[in-house]
Ligand SMILES: Nc1ncnc2c1ncn2[C@@H]1O[C@H](COP(=O)(O)OP(=O)(O)O)[C@@H](O)[C@H]1O
């Protein structure tokens with residue numbers, strides 16, 4: 001095996017080709033993440049502008065949280081694709097491989113992060129690239145400091161432009177692969193809400209039809225691996241979901257990013273727009289449409305959380321501009337918490353009145369019972385219509401995705417006991433509440449037996465997990 005024989009599965013190619021400053025790939029065990037990270041070294045090194053002698057020089061560090069793991073897995077993985085001899089020279093005592101392919105010469109330094117001295121040495125290196133294997137185990141401070149060491153090699157005296165490509169664009173980068181980190185950690189936050197300059201690939205479940213790497217694994221690999229494992233373990237290592245938070249339990253266990261989040265932004269339908277509104281101090285709205293077959297498509301979720309925006313400012317500065325841009329001319333219905341119809345003490349106008357005065361068709365949600373609200377949402381998450389999930393959430397409704405994926409939760413105390421009511425946490429519980437009012441309305445009584453305004457196709461309950 002060597003790197004010339006490498007053919008990337010589709011699910012890693014966006015990561016491999018990413019030209020962002022930071023690129024991350026997260027997936028089940030065996031999903032070829034580490035291999036993709038290793039191959040990317042040669043790919044990026046090939047782009048570094050050549051020195052005067054025509055050689056493209058660069059320096060890359062490959063880190064793992066322990067030296068043992070580095071020696072047991074990451075280095076053998078590297079040598080499998082870049083064998084000692086044909087692909088360069090492995091200097092074992094220095095934990096360094098000098099990769100030599102065509103006009104490329106890249107010093108690949110393998111570094112464990114066992115103690116403070118390791119970290120200190122790492123952070124004195126002059127590097128072009130940084131690669132992290134199983135980066136969920138790398139301390140965020142180390143990651144942040146590592147990014148400051150990149151782009152320092154080659155320097156301008158060597159090739160005239162420094163760590164740039166042939167066109168003079170800066171190409172210093174950091175990238176890495178990992179199994180999914182736990183929810184509510186630095187890494188989960190970064191991966192679910194990446195900054196502009198970062199790319200994130202979340203691979204599908206190893207048991208899903210989209211798992212395009214299984215041919216490289218023993219037959220029945222994931223089926224066998226799942227035997228006798230806890231549901232939690234299977235969720236992380238086979239389905240590639242973020243781990244449970246120690247701080248709380250997600251309210252919607254049946255929500256799955258893979259099933260319920262659209263791969264690209266769904267089209268606006270030729271149908272009315274329904275907006276669930278939570279009218280507390282932090283007004284929030286979830287904006288959806290019902291498809292002709294009864295599926296609920298959620299396009300956006302917004303909150304006025306920043307700076308305690310009142311309902312009027314929220315409507316004028318956030319909601320209306322969004323509606324005008326995305327749903328021009330659509331019939332809009334606003335469904336609000338029944339409590340919002342009571343007069344507010346402060347300005348003597350209820351939030352419902354404010355919406356009405358701004359020209360909206362407003363109606364109160366059928367009930368305020370938490371159990372009924374959760375049931376209405378769950379009924380969407382657990383059904384399919386034909387072969388499609390009954391709930392589809394646009395990636396643009398990122399606040400809602402995060403809330404449903406775990407930020408909206410039952411809090412767990414230090415003794416490990418879990419509350420029986422969802423935690424109030426802004427904006428997550430506000431967004432989740434607005435989604436509940438939307439589901440209550442869209443469901444049209446499906447859960448509670450009242451008649452629905454449009455006739456639906458037959459819907460059948462479906463398991464949402466792939467096991
Ligand atoms: N493109 C490929 N072609 C052939 N084998 C591959 C390819 N990518 C990965 N592999 C092999 O598949 C197995 C799993 O890959 P690995 O990168 O270790 O996965 P992960 O890091 O996601 O657990 C390894 O044996 C690896 O050598």
Ligand SMILES: [Mg+2]
Nearest residue numbers: 033034035177
């Ligand atoms: Mg790996």
